[in-house]
Amino acid sequence: MSDSALSSRGLAKRYRDKWALKSCDVEVPVGCIAALVGPNGAGKTTLLQLAAGLIRPTSGEVKVLGSAPNQDPAWLAQVGFLAQEVPLYRRLTGDQLLGMGAHLNPSWKETIARDRLESLGIALDKNVAQLSGGERAQIGLALTLGKQPRILLLDEPVASLDPLARRDFLSSLTEAQFEAELTIVLSSHLVADIERVCDYLVLLSRSQVQLAGRIDELLAAHRWVSGLRQTTEGSLAQHEIISESHTERQSTLMVRLNGPIHDPRWEVGDVGLEDLVLAYMGRKGVDDMAQTQRRLSIVEDRP
Amino acid sequence: MGDQLPPVKAVVGQLTINANTVLKAYRDLEREGLVESRSGIGTFVLRRPPGPSPHTQMVLQRGLDRWLHEAQDAGLDLESIEALVRGTIYSAMNEGVA
Numbered sequence: 548m549s550d551s552a553l554s555s556r557g558l559a560k561r562y563r564d565k566w567a568l569k570s571c572d573v574e575v576p577v578g579c580i581a582a583l584v585g586p587n588g589a590g591k592t593t594l595l596q597l598a599a600g601l602i603r604p605t606s607g608e609v610k611v612l613g614s615a616p617n618q619d620p621a622w623l624a625q626v627g628f629l630a631q632e633v634p635l636y637r638r639l640t641g642d643q644l645l646g647m648g649a650h651l652n653p654s655w656k657e658t659i660a661r662d663r664l665e666s667l668g669i670a671l672d673k674n675v676a677q678l679s680g681g682e683r684a685q686i687g688l689a690l691t692l693g694k695q696p697r698i699l700l701l702d703e704p705v706a707s708l709d710p711l712a713r714r715d716f717l718s719s720l721t722e723a724q725f726e727a728e729l730t731i732v733l734s735s736h737l738v739a740d741i742e743r744v745c746d747y748l749v750l751l752s753r754s755q756v757q758l759a760g761r762i763d764e765l766l767a768a769h770r771w772v773s774g775l776r777q778t779t780e781g782s783l784a785q786h787e788i789i790s791e792s793h794t795e796r797q798s799t800l801m802v803r804l805n806g807p808i809h810d811p812r813w814e815v816g817d818v819g820l821e822d823l824v825l826a827y828m829g830r831k832g833v834d835d836m837a838q839t840q841r842r843l844s845i846v847e848d849r850p
Numbered sequence: 851m852g853d854q855l856p857p858v859k860a861v862v863g864q865l866t867i868n869a870n871t872v873l874k875a876y877r878d879l880e881r882e883g884l885v886e887s888r889s890g891i892g893t894f895v896l897r898r899p900p901g902p903s904p905h906t907q908m909v910l911q912r913g914l915d916r917w918l919h920e921a922q923d924a925g926l927d928l929e930s931i932e933a934l935v936r937g938t939i940y941s942a943m944n945e946g947v948a
């Protein structure tokens with residue numbers, strides 16, 4: 548586990564009678580930018596909060612930089628967390644917030660935060676309340692980077708920003724990741740952003756991890772196949788079917804490859820990240836899948 | 851040749867893409883022998899990629915331009931032209947021509 552920045556085993560969190568996260572096993576490698584995607588209520592915020600030590604698991608364990616979240620100043624100094632609403636003291640100015648950062652963080656480096664904000668032209672003498680959402684997000688990020696963390700946990704950092712502010716924010720993020728060799732885990736719904744910025748994907752749905760891995764490897768492992776509606780017996784049986792749709796004559800399936808597809812009756816195409824994410828999000832539970840497999844294998848060619 | 855590629859950080863910031871993607875692209879170029887990385891200084895272009903010279907490409911493009919006009923004159927719209935090109939490339943590849 549030495550090369551995982553974040554790892555969990557059987558991690559679960561229950562609120563009253565509802566599981567927010569169930570048997571969650573993830574490994575996020577050091578130095579990547581990992582995207583946490585999934586429908587609302589899938590457990591993304593819960594996972595980030597568990598990793599940051601803001602809440603405690605009901606069962607299982609999570610390790611961040613090799614340790615379970617704790618109150619040790621040395622561990623806390625290495626972990627940056629930015630909540631979706633970017634909680635800043637609105638009546639303080641950027642300057643005052645930077646001063647606070649210096650007092651509250653043992654490994655604070657003023658220039659990292661200040662240079663970043665000054666190069667973006669953000670007024671540090673104004674109350675935060677007078678700034679735009681994009682500027683506030685940048686201040687939040689700068690404060691988090693100023694403490695020189697080794698891992699950054701961001702909960703929907705760009706969800707409320709306009710496209711330009713989003714672009715600026717993500718630029719700052721990718722630059723900072725490169726300069727400081729950070730690991731970043733961010734939750735987001737915006738697949739186009741993820742495709743550019745992230746190189747690792749963790750997909751949560753129905754409180755469980757449905758898919759995780761390096762994005763290029765995941766894309767290489769999946770294919771669209773389409774052809775006349777026919778049995779999957781034999782030709783596709785060795786592959787895992789992720790999604791399928793059928794018309795009277797035509798079948799289109801997304802499969803996770805388990806070797807090459809040789810059957811010439813299938814037309815095979817590459818899968819995009821958005822297709823992949825949607826297919827896994829819409830995927831039925833494992834029990835339903837087994838039924839689908841059976842049903843599909845007895846479908847006969849129609850005249 | 852001899853030109854310097856922009857530093858990774860600049861590419862990352864300007865294009866807003868993952869640094870690992872840029873590093874991988876630079877490594878691929880280096881492995882192909884097209885660029886050379888001088889540590890602490892930067893990455894420099896060594897030679898052109900293999901393939902036809904710009905002049906040959908221009909001649910080929912002119913031929914394609916002529917064909918496009920012919921196709922348009924024959925009443926094909928953009929979609930039909932694309933379909934025809936794709937179909938021709940596909941069958942040529944299957945015959946082992948291209």
